[in-house]
Amino acid sequence: MFLSVGVRFEANVEALNMVETAGNYSKHRRVPYLVEEDGKLKTVYVPALSGENLAHAYQEHLAREALSLNLPVCDDCRRGEFYKSMNRVHLEKKVSPIPGEPAKIEEAIVKACVVEDVGGFLYAENPPVRRSSAFQVSYALPVKSMALFATSEPQLHARHAQMDSSSKKGNASEQMIYYVEIGTALYGFTFNLDLDAIGVSAITSEPILDENEIKARRDAAVKALFRMLSSAQFGAKLSRFFPVGGIKEVAVAVTEHPFVVTSPIYDDYILKTERRLKVLKDFGEDYLFTAATEDRVPEEALKETVEYLKQKGAL
Numbered sequence: 001m002f003l004s005v006g007v008r009f010e011a012n013v014e015a016l017n018m019v020e021t022a023g024n025y026s027k028h029r030r031v032p033y034l035v036e037e038d039g040k041l042k043t044v045y046v047p048a049l050s051g052e053n054l055a056h057a058y059q060e061h062l063a064r065e066a067l068s069l070n071l072p073v074c075d076d077c078r079r080g081e082f083y084k085s086m087n088r089v090h091l092e093k094k095v096s097p098i099p100g101e102p103a104k105i106e107e108a109i110v111k112a113c114v115v116e117d118v119g120g121f122l123y124a125e126n127p128p129v130r131r132s133s134a135f136q137v138s139y140a141l142p143v144k145s146m147a148l149f150a151t152s153e154p155q156l157h158a159r160h161a162q163m164d165s166s167s168k169k170g171n172a173s174e175q176m177i178y179y180v181e182i183g184t185a186l187y188g189f190t191f192n193l194d195l196d197a198i199g200v201s202a203i204t205s206e207p208i209l210d211e212n213e214i215k216a217r218r219d220a221a222v223k224a225l226f227r228m229l230s231s232a233q234f235g236a237k238l239s240r241f242f243p244v245g246g247i248k249e250v251a252v253a254v255t256e257h258p259f260v261v262t263s264p265i266y267d268d269y270i271l272k273t274e275r276r277l278k279v280l281k282d283f284g285e286d287y288l289f290t291a292a293t294e295d296r297v298p299e300e301a302l303k304e305t306v307e308y309l310k311q312k313g314a315l
């Protein structure tokens with residue numbers, strides 16, 4: 001089964017994705033964006049969160065959920081360092097001796113680590129072995145109709161230290177000013193999860209694990225997403241720039257084969273997704289579509305999704 005989620009969240013004064021520090025200035029990620037104004041197209045630069053940023057957070061949640069279900073997670077992934085068996089040094093920590101066949105290498109890695117099973121890996125040695133991620137995540141971008149109101153602004157901060165008598169007045173170490181660029185926008189992003197890819201070889205298409213373990217891993221993968229959304233634990237600088245706002249809307253589609261919800265950057269994404277799904281039903285494909293907008297909280301839609309997946313025997 002395939003899960004696709006569209007999320008809209010309001011984030012005011014956030015520093016969720018900082019790209020570089022130049023001197024005392026930390027810069028927020030920005031992307032060019034095509035918007036229509038008075039019938040003309042123009043490019044504006046808007047604050048954004050990279051898919052890499054969201055994927056990192058998701059995998060941290062996945063490691064935690066997997067461990068709480070007593071599922072295997074390798075030491076690197078436990079620490080949130082997603083090297084993903086990239087070379088012999090990292091692979092040998094969990095599989096020794098390293099098998100010679102690509103399918104055997106994949107099998108060993110998948111068995112040893114849920115994060116690499118779900119999030120994929122690239123073993124860049126001889127023979128190279130690649131496993132695509134079972135989850136996909138877009139950049140989080142400002143909702144189109146409001147993109148012109150999205151802003152990023154530097155904020156001045158100062159760090160002070162008490163002067164002792166031996167230090168000279170004006171010493172730079174006693175006071176430091178720095179700027180953190182903050183973003184404010186109504187963001188939208190899409191998250192997809194191919195439940196059929198979990199615990200199954202990308203090389204032979206045969207299951208690597210038994211059915212119970214596959215179901216448990218799918219459960220961890222779904223819970224990790226819900227935890228990430230519910231706790232708003234994604235992105236950087238949460239300790240002092242926890243975004244003011246929260247999730248405004250969630251739309252979830254569960255289908256038998258890959259189907260992606262219309263991007264939540266468009267205002268009519270829920271309606272469009274529903275219409276697209278109805279056509280799918282005409283082809284005889286069963287689905288669940290549920291959304292949480294004004295009077296429904298996101299957790300209610302997410303719970304309905306879990307119940308549907310259980311009823312379908314996917315979890």
Ligand SMILES: [Zn+2]
Pocket residue numbers: 073074075076077078084113114115116
């Ligand atoms: Zn791992």
